Structures are given as C-alpha cells and as structure tokens.
Amino acid sequence: MIFEKFGKKRESAPPHQATPTDDSVSISRRNFLKKTGLFISGAVVGEHESEKFLKKIFKVPSAEVSPKEAVKIMPHKEKHVSAHSPEALSEPSPEVSTETSKESSPLDAYSFLDGQIHPVAIPTGELAGNTFSDLYAMYLGMPNGTVVPETLHVDFKENLATLWRKKFNLPARSHDERVEREQLQFLEEHHNLMNLAEYVYRSYDAKSPNTMTLEEYRNDVVGAVEKSRKVFVDTLPLVPTSASEDGVFSKDKISLISKMGESLTADTLMSLSFTELMPLDKGSANAQVFGFLLRNAGVDFIDRIPSVYDMLESFGPYQITPDALSPKSAGSWATQVLSALPLGFMPWNVDELLRGKENIAAYTLAMLNIAQFIGTRNSAQLKCLSEVMHTLPSTQRAKAVLSFVAAAHHRPHEAYDAFDAFIWSMYVERAHSFREEDILRHIPTKDLREYTGKALANYRFLASGASVNNST
Structure with missing residues (x-):
C-alpha cells in the first residue's frame, strides 16, 4: 500500500496482500519519506479523516463530535435501516451512553459486525473446478482450500464485511459476552478505523453493483x-x-x-x-x-477491499492511504507538486477514492x-x-x-x-x-x-x- 500510516501493525498478523515490510538493514520508508518531504504527520490526517467519516456515516456536524466520542454515537434503535441500502448513511444518530445494556450497545452503529448472510446464486464459469485458498477464497466467500462449484451461493456485501473483520481480527457479533467485550475494547482503541470500515461497507450496494468486464x-x-x-x-x-x-x-x-x-x-x-x-x-x-x-x-x-493484513487506513485496488493524498509538511516537495495540480484533479482524502x-x-x-x-x-x-x-x-x-x-x-x-x-x-x-x-x-x-x-x-x-x- 502507498505510504504507511494510521495505527500499528499487529505482530501476529500474516504478511499483507502484497506489501513488503521494512527491515533493519535499509533506511526505513518513514525516515526516507521524512528526508525527501514525502512523509507527513499521521496524527493530523487521522483526525481530519475521522471527522469526515463521522459526518458522512452519522450525519452529525464534525465540530460536534470528536473522534474520542465516536463510541457514543449510534443509529436510532426504533427504526432499522438495512445496511444493503444507501439510506443507511442518512439515519439520524442520537447519542447514547457507552454503557452496554440489553437494549442498546455502541456496537449497534457498526453493521459490518453483524455477520448476516443473504446469498444469491451465481454461475462461476471459468472459475469452476479451481481450488482457491487465502484471499481468493475470501473474495468469493468460500471456505479456505475448497473447489469452486459451478454455481456459487454468495453474498458479496457480507464478503466485504468479512474482509474488514479479518483486518481487525474480530469475529461477527454474537451473544457471547467475551466477544462483545473484545469488540468494545477494539472500538475504544480504534474508533477511526471502525468508522472507516462502516462507511466503506454501508456505501456498497450489493443489489445494484456497477458491473463491467x-x-x-x-x-x-x-x-x-x-x-x-x-x-x-x-x-x-x-x-x-x-x-x-x-x-x-x-x-x-x-x-x-x-x-x-x-x-x-x-x-x-x-x-x-x-x-x-x-x-x-x-x-x-x-x-x-x-x-x-x-x-x-x-x-x-x-x-472497497481493505488491506487485510495490517492496521492501516487503506483500501481499494491500490491500497492508498491518506498520507499519500494529503501531504501537509510545510514546504515539502510533494505538497508543492500536488498543490500545483488543477483544483479538484487529485483527491485529497481516501473518501474521494470511492468517486x-x-x-x-x-x-x-x-x-x-x-x-x-x-x-x-x-x-x-x-x-x-x-x-x-x-x-x-x-x-x-x-x-x-x-x-x-x-x-x-x-x-x-x-x-x-x-x-x-x-x-x-x-x-x-x-x-x-x-x-x-x-x-x-x-x-x-x-x-x-x-x-x-x-x-x-x-x-x-x-x-x-x-x-x-x-x-x-
């Protein structure tokens, strides 16, 4: 992925889809980028991006919601909005206590954790008969190491949710109190990433995808x-x-x-x-x-495919992160080049990559x-x-x-x-x-x-x- 940023890598995680890791022999990527002016502070970008995602997901003015208060926000419990529809992004979001209860939980705001599957049958054509593992299997919603059938019963919306849960090493929601405690702890520590995942997940409409050859x-x-x-x-x-x-x-x-x-x-x-x-x-x-x-x-x-094997804020075909798009180091060369481009030509945050x-x-x-x-x-x-x-x-x-x-x-x-x-x-x-x-x-x-x-x-x-x- 482009320009490492946002959160730390999990030591137990396997290698990223493709991204090699730095070693102690060569100058680290971060140090080199700082030296050349291509690296910028992640803290500023992270907070800026978080506020954008909060505003888009929950329709709350960003000035009223700090990233640290993200766990207090959730959609109204009385009216359920399907995560399969674009309307999910416009649901009102009153504040609730971070205390868990039988009626509500901060986790209710994160539908990608639900694990609900609504499969449809799709002919697999040339893929039939292949044995797929790893990310191939995850993209298709198949068990690891299984043979692709002639007809695949698949829910791509849930496949996307599974990829984000895999990134965070989180199971789907259940009645297990231990699982809920783990998810709440992760939410408290990584609310920006959780908000990003929910925004990306909800904005995908599996019923009307933009298909092409x-x-x-x-x-x-x-x-x-x-x-x-x-x-x-x-x-x-x-x-x-x-x-x-x-x-x-x-x-x-x-x-x-x-x-x-x-x-x-x-x-x-x-x-x-x-x-x-x-x-x-x-x-x-x-x-x-x-x-x-x-x-x-x-x-x-x-x-919307996330970088599965790290804790960076990146997704999509090139796994681009905010650092690549919003260089903020005063006077840096990258800043001067990107600022000289025509207004609106280059996206300045990862949200615009979905456009x-x-x-x-x-x-x-x-x-x-x-x-x-x-x-x-x-x-x-x-x-x-x-x-x-x-x-x-x-x-x-x-x-x-x-x-x-x-x-x-x-x-x-x-x-x-x-x-x-x-x-x-x-x-x-x-x-x-x-x-x-x-x-x-x-x-x-x-x-x-x-x-x-x-x-x-x-x-x-x-x-x-x-x-x-x-x-x-």
Missing part, C-alpha cells in the same frame, strides 16, 4: 492514464526539482520524465492492482478472479516518484538514464519503469538505489534488452524483490493481451 475496466484505466499524464507533465514547470532546491525542471528533465511516464500504461496500473489484491504471482488466475468480481460484485466491491479517482491518484503518485527520482539525480546519472530509456524497446522500457514504480511504491530509497545500479549496468554494457532477473538482482531485500517480481509477472500476462479473451 475486465476489458471495460481497462478502458476506464486507459482514460484516466491519458488524462493524468498530460496534467502532471504540464504541472512540472511550476514546481522545483526537489524540496531542497529552488531550480525548476529543465526541458531535458521534463522530457525524460515524460518518456518514462509514457511507459506507465493501463496494463502497468492493473498489474500493480493485481499485485496488491491477489495472493499469487499467477497473472492468469489473478485476471480470472478480478474479472469475475468485476462482472458480479462490481467495480465498487474492488474499490472514481483511484486510477488518477495511482498514476499521479507513480509519476511523483519518477519526477522525484529524476529531480535528484546528478548530470552523470541523468546522462546514463536518458541513454538507456531512449535505447530500450518500448516493451523493455515498460518493464523497467514498472519495476521502479512497484519498488518505489513501498520503499523509495531502496528503489532509487536499485534503479541507479540497474541503469548503470545497462549503460556500461551498452545493452539493448534485459531479462527480468537482471533488474530484480539489484533489489537487495527479498520481500521487495518478490513484490516487484510479482508485479512483473502480472504485467507480462496483461501485456500479452490474453486477459481480453477472458474478460467477457
């Missing part, structure tokens, strides 16, 4: 990429090359940024999404499951890393980079740029050093092509190397065009 989804991404590329490149003359320099981007640097940006395509972004959401490096299986979800659960389901801006955000954040990298290289490094980028065939250049973006997605410092080493080796050898292992071997840590390799595997499948045949 994989190819239709790809076309939407193509449109976002083309729009974002022009806007970003047009903005570069307005900002300095880095947070520590006053100089603006030269025409040569802008040309090189644009050259690398041309290799950021819809297939690039989709491969990053597959890498974030899917558990394996099998492009074909990932495309099949992703396509099935698009056609049956809708793109709005994918837009169709996730692809614009993902492309823009990837371009930020490319521009930051080029803006901080010396003249000799830029000469090598320019020659290699202009020498490589388009397919090879696309893989090189993807590997950089995928690694920088999580650890910019390590990605920048690895890409420098790769470019130098290509320049010295006057190479016109490379194997994937030639670029992966420059990434020193195993988990980031595996993550980048997984992104390349997904890209290899998507770029082959095979996914189009499986998109209907």
Whole structure:
C-alpha cells in the first residue's frame, strides 16, 4: 500500500496482500519519506479523516463530535435501516451512553459486525473446478482450500464485511459476552478505523453493483492514464526539482520524465492492482478472479477491499492511504507538486477514492516518484538514464519503469538505489534488452524483490493481451 500510516501493525498478523515490510538493514520508508518531504504527520490526517467519516456515516456536524466520542454515537434503535441500502448513511444518530445494556450497545452503529448472510446464486464459469485458498477464497466467500462449484451461493456485501473483520481480527457479533467485550475494547482503541470500515461497507450496494468486464475496466484505466499524464507533465514547470532546491525542471528533465511516464500504461496500473489484491504471482488466475468480481460484485466491491493484513487506513485496488493524498509538511516537495495540480484533479482524502479517482491518484503518485527520482539525480546519472530509456524497446522500457514504480511504491530509497545500479549496468554494457532477473538482482531485500517480481509477472500476462479473451 502507498505510504504507511494510521495505527500499528499487529505482530501476529500474516504478511499483507502484497506489501513488503521494512527491515533493519535499509533506511526505513518513514525516515526516507521524512528526508525527501514525502512523509507527513499521521496524527493530523487521522483526525481530519475521522471527522469526515463521522459526518458522512452519522450525519452529525464534525465540530460536534470528536473522534474520542465516536463510541457514543449510534443509529436510532426504533427504526432499522438495512445496511444493503444507501439510506443507511442518512439515519439520524442520537447519542447514547457507552454503557452496554440489553437494549442498546455502541456496537449497534457498526453493521459490518453483524455477520448476516443473504446469498444469491451465481454461475462461476471459468472459475469452476479451481481450488482457491487465502484471499481468493475470501473474495468469493468460500471456505479456505475448497473447489469452486459451478454455481456459487454468495453474498458479496457480507464478503466485504468479512474482509474488514479479518483486518481487525474480530469475529461477527454474537451473544457471547467475551466477544462483545473484545469488540468494545477494539472500538475504544480504534474508533477511526471502525468508522472507516462502516462507511466503506454501508456505501456498497450489493443489489445494484456497477458491473463491467475486465476489458471495460481497462478502458476506464486507459482514460484516466491519458488524462493524468498530460496534467502532471504540464504541472512540472511550476514546481522545483526537489524540496531542497529552488531550480525548476529543465526541458531535458521534463522530457525524460515524460518518456518514462509514457511507459506507465493501463496494463502497468492493473498489474500493480493485481499485485496488491491477489495472493499469487499467477497473472492468469489473478485476471480470472478480478474479472469475475468485476462482472458480479462490481467495480465498487474492488474499490472497497481493505488491506487485510495490517492496521492501516487503506483500501481499494491500490491500497492508498491518506498520507499519500494529503501531504501537509510545510514546504515539502510533494505538497508543492500536488498543490500545483488543477483544483479538484487529485483527491485529497481516501473518501474521494470511492468517486472514481483511484486510477488518477495511482498514476499521479507513480509519476511523483519518477519526477522525484529524476529531480535528484546528478548530470552523470541523468546522462546514463536518458541513454538507456531512449535505447530500450518500448516493451523493455515498460518493464523497467514498472519495476521502479512497484519498488518505489513501498520503499523509495531502496528503489532509487536499485534503479541507479540497474541503469548503470545497462549503460556500461551498452545493452539493448534485459531479462527480468537482471533488474530484480539489484533489489537487495527479498520481500521487495518478490513484490516487484510479482508485479512483473502480472504485467507480462496483461501485456500479452490474453486477459481480453477472458474478460467477457
């Protein structure tokens, strides 16, 4: 996910869908982001985001409700509003005591904890006969390690709730007092995350999902990429090359940024999404499951999938967090770039990602890393980079740029050093092509190397065009 933030990771949790973790050898992501001006304080963003979610969920003016008082708010008990309908977001919310009773509980405000299942029958088509485990099974609402039947009885609304409960390591509500105490304790400690989960869950309408084929989804991404590329490149003359320099981007640097940006395509972004959401490096299986979800659960389901194996405030196809969208460090380079973009172009909080801006955000954040990298290289490094980028065939250049973006997605410092080493080796050898292992071997840590390799595997499948045949 992009830019770690909000809460601490649980030590007992298994690895995230795709996100590698920092180790003690390399400079931590947070320290590097602070150094480059791309990291911002989580406390300010967390409170700001919490108030937005409280206002949206409970329709209470944010000034009247502090995050610490969130557990006192709940929908009126006399009138039940189905969590399957959009009206659930507009229910009045009088305050009640945090004391539990037989009549009411602060947990009543969080319908994603209910665990109510209302399945519908859906033909599984090409998925039938496959044995799915881990996140594949969770997305489909199947027991782990079971064979996909020809007809699946599934409730995608409850599947989404299950994913959020899995993220929090919470069971569904029951009459067990121990379970309720555990849930109340979690609510007290993580009310912001609980409010986020409830907002995202309630806003999904399983009865009228926005369904589409994989190819239709790809076309939407193509449109976002083309729009974002022009806007970003047009903005570069307005900002300095880095947070520590006053100089603006030269025409040569802008040309090189644009050259690398041309290799950021819809297939690039989709491969990053597959890498974030899917558990394996099998492009074909990932495309099949992703396509099935698009056609049956809708793109709005994918837009709401949480980062299951951490306690960060992130969800959606790219697992973006508030830190990436709202840099607030005074004078930071990222702040200057994002502030220079046209008003309303870039979402400033994760809530806006549910309004169709996730692809614009993902492309823009990837371009930020490319521009930051080029803006901080010396003249000799830029000469090598320019020659290699202009020498490589388009397919090879696309893989090189993807590997950089995928690694920088999580650890910019390590990605920048690895890409420098790769470019130098290509320049010295006057190479016109490379194997994937030639670029992966420059990434020193195993988990980031595996993550980048997984992104390349997904890209290899998507770029082959095979996914189009499986998109209907």
